[in-house]
Amino acid sequence: MSNIKALVVEDSPTMRQLLLYALKRIPGVVTREASDGVDGLRQIQEERPDIILTDINMPIMDGLKFIEQVRATDDLKNIPIVVITTEGGDEDRQKAMDLGADAFVTKPIQAPAVVSVVKALLEL
Amino acid sequence: MSADEDGRIHEDLLAQQAAFFESYFKKGAEFTRELMQETQRLRTRLAELEERLSDQDRANELEQRYQQIERENNDLAALYVAQSQLHSSLDSAEVVQVISEILLNFVGADRFALLMFDGKKALRPLLCVGLDEASVPGSLLGNSQVQRIIDNGGFTSSTSTEPRSDDEPLGIIGLGSAGTTFGVICVWGYLRQKASVSELDCHIFDLISKSGGLALQASRLVGEAQARTKSKPSDGPFERFSHLIGK
Structure with missing residues (x-):
């Protein structure tokens, strides 16, 4: 099975670790992490992810701006995005x-719940 | 009718009777054979169904076991992350932040306060989430549940997440180290979608009580030690540790 690249954009290290652990429950998933939207965009430039999980309230660039930027980029338009909300x-x-x-x-x-949503979006 | 004719008719009747009985018994034997074959077929089918049912039972049992292991695995992962994060920093503000994030994001508590004893042995809020300091009941020390946790350490929790009309906390977590409780966390409310307090939540409360207290104490000691440290910026770990162990 080829690797599934997941990007977690979350400013809280505690939440980020929990999300990374959840994603690692899915066979074949490799993860990258970013602490805010700007960091997330930089990570995407380095490697295009197959799925993105993002928080909304983050410093520097929040999740809404981050989603807007991702969707405004032609070759990133179709990457599934999961939002972590309160x-x-x-x-x-x-x-x-x-x-x-x-x-x-x-x-x-x-x-x-994270595993289930990610599997559904990636049709695993 | 002559006696000969009588005899022939009698023999014919006997022959017909014999033929009838022969045919009757043949059919009976054939029917019995078919019944026996059908019985055997049904027995075989029954055995197959019983085996399949048994396989299904086994499959259901394995499925339930798998689900249970998955739950345990997820709980352990959450506890591992919480534990590692609690000890990821020696900065008091960061440790308090991690405790707050664990309560909010792992447990789903959204109204809580971290209180510590001041110099006059009164509990004072160090951190409030979802409520302001003025909303923290001043009479917490008079609360028997809070007092019990202060005396014995550990935690206590209601199974319900429904907020109470009085000031009674839904959960109380003692914070301490080396048998001394120096503070408590009181939880008064949970996120709306949280239906009940789970076994994992209780494990996390226990973890915060033990490791959180220790992490807070360690960060305080480090902070105080740094404030009066004799080491110079050029010192390496040896110089920084050596005076701590009296070398």
Whole structure:
């Protein structure tokens, strides 16, 4: 099986580690991590991911701006994006979906929920 | 009718009777054979179904076991990440931040406060999430549950996530090290979608109580040591450690 490249964009190291562990439960997934949107875009330039998981509230460049930038780039338009949201973040979640996010996972993060959403989007 | 004719008719009747019985018994034997074949066929089919049912039971059992192992694996991963993050820093502010993130992102607590004893033995909020300091009940030390955790350490938690009408916390986590409790975390509310407090949540409370307390204590000691350190910027780890162990 060829590697599936997943990029996690999350400013909290604790959340990032949990998401990375969840993704590693999927055979063949290799992960990269970024601590904000700018770092995320830099990582994408280095290696095009097959799927992106991003938080919304981040310093420097937030998740909404990051999604907007990714979707504005022709060869990145079709990369599935999963947004990590909080329960109270209905408005941000809607904005993210309007900007082109494909799915969302709500905190507190349950690894099986992350695995399930990623597998569905990648049709694994 | 002559006696000869009578005899022929009698023999014919006997022959017909014999033929009838022969045919009857042949059919009976044939029917019995078919019944026996059918019985055997049904027995074989029954055995097959029983085996298949048994395989299905085994498959269901394995599926349940797999799900259980998956849950345990995910719980262990969450605990591993929480544990490693708690000890990822010796900076007090970062340790407090990690505890806060674990409670918010792993457990789903959204109204809580980390309180520590001040010099007058009063509990004072060091961190409040989802509530302001003024909302923290001043009478926490009079709360029997809080007092019990302060006396014995560990944690206590309600299984329900429904906020209580009184000031009683839903969860209380003692923070301490070496048998001394120097603070508590009180949880008053959880994210709306959280239905109940799970076994993993309790493991995380336990972890925060033990490792979180230790990490906070370690970060405080490091901070204080750094403030009065005798080492110079050019010192390496040897110089920095040697005076700590009296060399």
